[in-house]
Amino acid sequence: MEVEISAPSGPPILKFEGVSKSYGPLKVLRDVTLEIRTGEVVCIIGPSGAGKSTLLACVNHLESIDAGTIYFEGQPVYRYLRNGRVVSDPERRIEQIRAEIGMVFQSFNLFPHLTALGNIIEAPIHVRREPPKAARERGLALLGKVGLSDKTDAYPHQLSGGQQQRVAIARALAMQPKLMLFDEATSALDPELVGEVLRVMRELAGEGMTMVVVTHEMDFARDVADRVVFMADGMVVEEGLPEILFSKPGNPRTRQFLQTVLNRNGRSEAQN
Amino acid sequence: MFILREMISFLPPLLEGAWITIMVSVVAYVLALAVGLMFGLARLSQFWPVRWAAAAYVQFFRGTPLLLQLFFIYYVLPYGGIVLTPFASGVMGLTINYSAYMAEVFRSGIQAIPRGQWVAARSLGMSRRLLMRRIILPQAIRIVIPALGNFFVSIFKDSALVSVITMRDLMFSGELLASATFKHFEIFTMVAVIYFVISYPMAKLMEYVEARLDTSRSRFGGKPA
Ligand SMILES: Nc1ncnc2c1ncn2[C@@H]1O[C@H](COP(=O)(O)OP(=O)(O)O)[C@@H](O)[C@H]1O
Ligand SMILES: [Mg+2]
Numbered sequence: 271m272e273v274e275i276s277a278p279s280g281p282p283i284l285k286f287e288g289v290s291k292s293y294g295p296l297k298v299l300r301d302v303t304l305e306i307r308t309g310e311v312v313c314i315i316g317p318s319g320a321g322k323s324t325l326l327a328c329v330n331h332l333e334s335i336d337a338g339t340i341y342f343e344g345q346p347v348y349r350y351l352r353n354g355r356v357v358s359d360p361e362r363r364i365e366q367i368r369a370e371i372g373m374v375f376q377s378f379n380l381f382p383h384l385t386a387l388g389n390i391i392e393a394p395i396h397v398r399r400e401p402p403k404a405a406r407e408r409g410l411a412l413l414g415k416v417g418l419s420d421k422t423d424a425y426p427h428q429l430s431g432g433q434q435q436r437v438a439i440a441r442a443l444a445m446q447p448k449l450m451l452f453d454e455a456t457s458a459l460d461p462e463l464v465g466e467v468l469r470v471m472r473e474l475a476g477e478g479m480t481m482v483v484v485t486h487e488m489d490f491a492r493d494v495a496d497r498v499v500f501m502a503d504g505m506v507v508e509e510g511l512p513e514i515l516f517s518k519p520g521n522p523r524t525r526q527f528l529q530t531v532l533n534r535n536g537r538s539e540a541q542n
Numbered sequence: 543m544f545i546l547r548e549m550i551s552f553l554p555p556l557l558e559g560a561w562i563t564i565m566v567s568v569v570a571y572v573l574a575l576a577v578g579l580m581f582g583l584a585r586l587s588q589f590w591p592v593r594w595a596a597a598a599y600v601q602f603f604r605g606t607p608l609l610l611q612l613f614f615i616y617y618v619l620p621y622g623g624i625v626l627t628p629f630a631s632g633v634m635g636l637t638i639n640y641s642a643y644m645a646e647v648f649r650s651g652i653q654a655i656p657r658g659q660w661v662a663a664r665s666l667g668m669s670r671r672l673l674m675r676r677i678i679l680p681q682a683i684r685i686v687i688p689a690l691g692n693f694f695v696s697i698f699k700d701s702a703l704v705s706v707i708t709m710r711d712l713m714f715s716g717e718l719l720a721s722a723t724f725k726h727f728e729i730f731t732m733v734a735v736i737y738f739v740i741s742y743p744m745a746k747l748m749e750y751v752e753a754r755l756d757t758s759r760s761r762f763g764g765k766p767a
Contacts, residue, residue, distance in 0.1 A: 365668070369667025373665040381662070381677055392676065397667045
């Protein structure tokens with residue numbers, strides 16, 4: 271493990287230790303061990319079906335794991351062994367952890383019956399019990415941050431995909447999370463809208479946000495990631511600094527994956 | 543001319559009955575909405591006994607005739623020491639019967655909300671209760687409003703059945719008058735006209751509401767601009 275070579279090295283905020291998960295007979299995560307440090311940006315790449323989305327969903331217990339342990343801020347969470355006995359965190363505790371972890375989805379998942387600002391202030395007011403006035407002010411500031419000050423009262427259906435995803439990022443940030451998860455945040459967007467979302471994500475990384483980013487945007491991974499993790503068949507096949515992993519991948523599977531992805535990207539760029 | 547004058551003399555008792563019909567329908571409808579929502583939510587509970595009990599309620603009361611349910615409440619419950627007025631019995635029967643159907647409507651409305659909405663709400667730390675109240679139900683209710691609206695028209699018509707447990711609704715008033723005067727044709731025609739005059743505008747109103755909702759439906763899940 272070459273953790274010491276990654277640039278920011280705060281205390282570990284998230285750790286997977288021997289995590290496995292199956293859907294029936296299908297093994298989706300196999301003995302995954304992974305550590306994320308505070309301030310780090312880690313990009314997860316890998317073919318479709320590798321288990322990347324499942325891994326993210328396990329971080330905030332939207333999916334449960336069958337074996338292994340997840341640590342958040344050094345504490346084992348959700349379901350773990352203590353003194354030889356299996357302990358399950360109460361629902362309240364799980365909700366508190368989720369509130370600390372922002373999540374952005376491929377399909378945006380904005381609440382269609384709420385305005386952009388309404389989406390952003392919903393959880394701060396009802397989960398964090400912030401005074402509505404303070405929540406609104408911060409919500410407006412966040413809309414400004416993602417470049418949508420003029421869309422405060424727009425409903426999701428009135429926004430483009432790129433705008434919706436920026437609102438979704440602001441919604442997650444409104445909870446002042448300690449960790450942000452991005453699951454292919456730009457995959458559902460038309461090519462011309464990808465840039466505006468990546469720009470917001472870059473800015474966030476620049477401000478020191480701890481981020482785990484599942485992405486097919488190799489340029490983003492190369493430029494922004496402190497560390498890149500390659501997953502396939504539910505396993506972490508290889509991880510390392512982006513410049514190393516992209517130029518001299520150690521594992522033949524990584525090499526093969528990068529070749530197909532970079533070729534495909536090259537071809538689509540040639541077409542454009 | 544004599545006939546017309548006679549018919550006018552029938553009108554006051556019939557209108558009194560119509561008023562009772564409206565009262566029974568409105569009270570039963572409002573109660574059925576509340577009870578139906580409760581059982582619809584219970585059908586989706588994480589706890590299997592709750593789910594099971596709600597399913598049993600729904601299946602049982604949809605699977606037996608409303609008329610029989612009314613008889614049970616009015617004639618059988620007294621053996622257990624529960625004596626209800628005709629009005630209360632009628633309201634209770636309609637409420638139980640309609641809430642069973644409404645539970646299914648609420649359940650399907652809730653299940654029509656995409657999984658992504660649940661996932662997003664939970665990822666923000668919302669409890670099941672909170673996300674149901676703030677995220678899922680507001681969307682589900684918009685979906686089921688047309689179906690629930692149509693239930694009002696049909697509860698209004700089905701309420702005629704309460705006449706069999708001696709409630710003096712429109713139907714019962716008609717029967718009383720008819721058996722006293724033998725003017726079956728005139729009286730039941732008037733009864734039909736009164737039912738229709740009330741139910742038709744309601745049905746039209748529902749169509750209008752449905753159309754309005756349809757245009758605002760594009761708000762939901764519509765393709766991004
Ligand atoms: N809810 C589910 N039930 C059954 N199989 C699932 C479920 N979710 C994901 N899978 C399967 O698990 C594997 C990993 O999925 P996923 O984590 O979405 O991969 P990725 O995000 O890397 O494409 C896939 O084979 C997928 O079909
Ligand atoms: Mg995925």
